[in-house]
Amino acid sequence: MxxxxxxxxxxxxxxxxxxxxxxxxxxxxxxxxxxxxxDNATNITVxxxxxxxxxxxxxxxxxxxxxxxxxxxTANGYAAxxxxxxxxxxxxxxKVIVSASGxxxxxxxxxxxxGCVEDTFTLTFTSTTAFTCAGTYEGSIGSGTVGSTFxxxxxxxxxxxxSIPSSCWGGSWAIGNTVQFKTHPSACPLWFKEVVPAGTAxxxxxxxxxxxxxx
Numbered sequence: 001m002x003x004x005x006x007x008x009x010x011x012x013x014x015x016x017x018x019x020x021x022x023x024x025x026x027x028x029x030x031x032x033x034x035x036x037x038x039d040n041a042t043n044i045t046v047x048x049x050x051x052x053x054x055x056x057x058x059x060x061x062x063x064x065x066x067x068x069x070x071x072x073x074t075a076n077g078y079a080a081x082x083x084x085x086x087x088x089x090x091x092x093x094x095k096v097i098v099s100a101s102g103x104x105x106x107x108x109x110x111x112x113x114x115g116c117v118e119d120t121f122t123l124t125f126t127s128t129t130a131f132t133c134a135g136t137y138e139g140s141i142g143s144g145t146v147g148s149t150f151x152x153x154x155x156x157x158x159x160x161x162x163s164i165p166s167s168c169w170g171g172s173w174a175i176g177n178t179v180q181f182k183t184h185p186s187a188c189p190l191w192f193k194e195v196v197p198a199g200t201a202x203x204x205x206x207x208x209x210x211x212x213x214x215x
Contacts, residue, residue: 003038025051055195058203083190090116091184092162099177103170106181115159116185123179128172131179135161146173 005015013021017036023029053062062079090111097104119135126132132143133152141161144150146169151160162183192208 005032026054055197057197057200085188088186088188090186092181093184094120094180094182096180097178099171099173099179101171102173102177102179104179105168105170108165108168109181110163110165111183112154112160112162113186114157115154115161116183117154117161118184118187120180120182121161125173125175125177127175131173 003016003018005013005018005021007013007023011023011025013023013030013032015021017034019033019035021030021032023031052064053060055061060079090113092106092109092111095104095106117135117138119137121133121135121138121141123131123133126143129147130143130145132140133150134140138154138161141152142150144152144164147166149163149165151163153159154161190210
């Protein structure tokens with residue numbers, strides 16, 4: 001039987017017949033205690049990614065794959081990284097219709113690059129042609145009808161969240177019928193995390209700068 005194991009990202013290893021396991025990201029040392037040891041003379045192959053940096057007080061040592069092209073002095077020297085995020089576009093997913101005979105073609109919905117947000121919107125019919133719209137986070141954003149374009153405005157940016165033309169609707173609708181969908185903006189979340197080792201001295205230049213380039 002093949003033995004497999006995974007690391008949880010915090011140095012803890014779990015897997016087949018493993019009672020406990022740990023990996024030291026700084027040294028690459030791996031320790032595993034088996035509940036049932038592999039057969040004698042069985043080859044064990046370990047693939048792992050070593051952490052590329054170490055800390056000593058306020059000093060970080062970063063390992064690079066290739067040598068840096070130029071020499072830089074410590075004074076006024078800065079480290080930087082680049083995230084290549086690829087194409088970031090709006091999208092609509094997870095359409096759910098609660099209706100006996102109504103249809104909704106989400107392919108005809110237009111999402112606004114500025115106004116679109118991360119939310120779940122529900123259209124609730126108040127008659128056979130009229131509906132209200134509310135988001136889980138945005139709350140009520142207006143009302144519309146199947147015979148005209150519904151393009152509620154995001155007040156934070158003065159642009160539409162989305163635009164639903166009459167061509168999206170088909171079949172027949174009844175009071176209480178709903179259409180629900182999720183919208184995703186043309187954005188990418190970034191999490192900035194600062195770890196301050198215990199006993200680290202005060203550092204006046206403790207800050208960072210972010211820049212972005214868009215094509």
